């Protein structure tokens with residue numbers, strides 16, 4: 222597949238209103254960062270004249286896209302910043318950056334010895350060594366690896382019956398579901414089967430977002446081309462549970478990596494939007510447990526804001542009779558994938574997330590819900606409150622047998 226510059230470098234649309242700077246979480250806490258207006262459209266004018274004007278402090282951009290959401294002129298600020306990093310930065314990814322970006326590889330290495338890896342990275346000695354040698358901040362906690370991943374569970378317990386469903390979809394599970402949180406994938410399969418949809422898997426690779434963040438552009442583009450190829454092949458709707466994977470494959474592939482994703486973009490969606498639209502069209506029904514009760518706070522991840530799809534999660538969770546939902550004020554948690562792991566970013570990361578952490582602690586919900594796993598890691602570490610993907614809440618709140626009966630027309634032809 223041809224790689225080309227599909228991005229729109231529309232810096233000339235900037236009307237210099239500075240609203241983007243008001244909404245940038247990094248510029249509020251880090252005086253070294255020039256801010257979206259300076260780093261984006263203003264800086265681009267200079268860089269195009271002479272690459273000498275490239276500023277390595279652009280590395281502090283978290284690519285949260287809050288500036289782009291705020292811009293009244295539709296300037297692709299974060300894309301301009303990341304394209305500049307790709308074109309001009311002289312900094313090369315360090316060993317730390319390669320480890321953090323290699324989510325697939327690290328997951329495969331850690332899996333056979335997961336209990337040992339999980340125990341070792343918790344020890345003060347290991348934390349100090351990672352801090353001083355790799356520059357991974359010693360205050361950071363790590364998500365636990367699992368010995369048994371989602372794919373092996375799927376093959377053993379679910380794969381055989383999937384083709385019997387009348388409707389079929391392709392599930393993009395992502396690295397964290399495979400290596401750290403297989404319960405998310407299990408819940409997805411159970412819910413979709415109860416709705417009468419069979420689940421297929423593709424030979425997917427990591428969406429590449431961590432590679433983009435860490436400057437591994439060529440590797441990220443390779444993953445992008447692979448994913449476009451394998452996900453487009455079956456011609457099925459592609460449904461994911463992670464907002465950042467979804468956003469990356471829909472928008473970053475062409476805008477930052479120059480990879481043509483037109484074969485998958487329109488059929489790639491998030492499970493909350495997918496289910497909501499099926500309900501809206503009268504194609505499926507939900508039956509909830511009468512005794513389900515929970516106080517839940519919804520944290521909208523930055524990339525979910527950019528997708529504009531949080532309305533579907535809110536609407537779906539709002540249908541659960543016993544669920545008391547608080548939608549938290551929109552704000553970045555400060556984690557931004559691998560950003561918050563890095564020693565040079567840790568304090569900024571925690572300062573950015575503090576208003577969110579304080580709010581969650583004040584509300585003290587039974588749990589928080591969010592579609593992003595790295596938001597989950599950050600919030601759990603910083604507040605002590607459990608964070609669940611919305612599909613886990615749905616799977617728990619639904620009476621799956623009653624839901625399956627209500628959608629009987631789509632059940633396996635057994």
Ligand code: SF4
Pocket residue numbers: 244245246247248256257281282283284285286287288289298299
């Ligand atoms: S993407 Fe986020 S961190 Fe980067 S400039 Fe925009 S608002 Fe700031």
Ligand code: SF4
Pocket residue numbers: 234235236237238239240241242257258261262291292293294295296298
């Ligand atoms: S918000 Fe948009 S138009 Fe306003 S300064 Fe920033 S980039 Fe320019």
